[in-house]
Amino acid sequence: MTTGVRARLERIGTGGRYVIVPMDHGITLGAITGLERIERTIDAVTSGGADSVLTQKGIAERVHGNTNGAGYIVHLNGSTVSGPDTNDKRITGTVKAAIRRGADAVSMHINVGSDHEPKQIEDLAEITERAAEFGLPVLAMTYARGPGVDEHDADALAHAVRLGEELGADLVKTAYSGDPNSFEQVTDATSLPVVIAGGKPESDYESLQAVRGAMDAGAAGVSMGRTVFQHDDPEAITRAVVDVVHEDRTAEKALQRAGLTIEA
Ligand SMILES: CC(=O)[C@@H](O)[C@H](O)C[C@H](N)C(=O)O
Numbered sequence: 001m002t003t004g005v006r007a008r009l010e011r012i013g014t015g016g017r018y019v020i021v022p023m024d025h026g027i028t029l030g031a032i033t034g035l036e037r038i039e040r041t042i043d044a045v046t047s048g049g050a051d052s053v054l055t056q057k058g059i060a061e062r063v064h065g066n067t068n069g070a071g072y073i074v075h076l077n078g079s080t081v082s083g084p085d086t087n088d089k090r091i092t093g094t095v096k097a098a099i100r101r102g103a104d105a106v107s108m109h110i111n112v113g114s115d116h117e118p119k120q121i122e123d124l125a126e127i128t129e130r131a132a133e134f135g136l137p138v139l140a141m142t143y144a145r146g147p148g149v150d151e152h153d154a155d156a157l158a159h160a161v162r163l164g165e166e167l168g169a170d171l172v173k174t175a176y177s178g179d180p181n182s183f184e185q186v187t188d189a190t191s192l193p194v195v196i197a198g199g200k201p202e203s204d205y206e207s208l209q210a211v212r213g214a215m216d217a218g219a220a221g222v223s224m225g226r227t228v229f230q231h232d233d234p235e236a237i238t239r240a241v242v243d244v245v246h247e248d249r250t251a252e253k254a255l256q257r258a259g260l261t262i263e264a
């Protein structure tokens with residue numbers, strides 16, 4: 001790992017653990033709750049201790065000045081839910097464009113098992129090659145998604161994260177399998193730090209239990225979007241997630257310290 005990659009990983013995480021709040025959903029789902037006034041949301045989640053935020057390149061101007069010193073990741077592909085196939089992620093930016101917009105790292109989404117996997121394999125391989133030239137870390141969002149694919153199957157998730165490593169990523173994100181035992185198979189499948197997505201928001205307790213379970217299974221943190229930025233109190237839920245990821249607290253203790261209730 002080069003000095004630049006190591007230094008920039010410390011800008012988007014802390015000590016090898018990561019609380020990343022991705023807000024690239026504006027291309028996928030539109031200006032959904034929490035993304036309309038994204039500046040305020042970015043200020044709230046970074047005030048709550050998020051290590052970094054993640055957007056598409058076009059939002060960069062609305063990021064800087066609101067991050068409270070947190071890191072910034074530019075996402076390099078996307079699709080929409082209204083297009084012909086949401087799994088068909090197309091390139092939306094370049095490594096140089098990300099650097100011009102003040103990125104500390106770049107990310108790319110790949111749907112392992114989809115009809116579009118071959119092209120996304122090529123795209124990720126090209127992005128990791130280019131990013132390495134500039135010492136920029138790559139977060140590969142490696143989902144198990146496609147016809148007949150169980151998005152939470154540990155075998156499929158383990159394959160997805162290993163694919164991210166094989167293609168040169170520095171950090172991989174995938175869905176949580178649902179329990180620590182099966183997710184250990186996923187973290188064991190790669191030498192890279194593995195972070196989990198939040199998926200569709202659930203109760204605060206269920207979300208934090210998932211984070212706790214993933215950490216107990218060897219995960220390095222989260223890249224948790226809607227659960228955080230659509231919360232009634234994004235700063236508070238971020239504090240709770242940080243408590244679990246960086247302070248190793250239980251879901252119950254983290255909720256209590258953040259002033260949130262288990263029932264919420
Ligand atoms: C909206 C979702 O299902 C998320 O998991 C997205 O797929 C996240 C992804 N980076 C995207 O929106 O492209």
Ligand SMILES: O=CC(=O)COP(=O)(O)O
Pocket residue numbers: 022023024025141173197198199200223224225226227
């Ligand atoms: O880019 C999106 C993610 O990394 C995960 O988003 P989610 O809203 O937590 O599923």
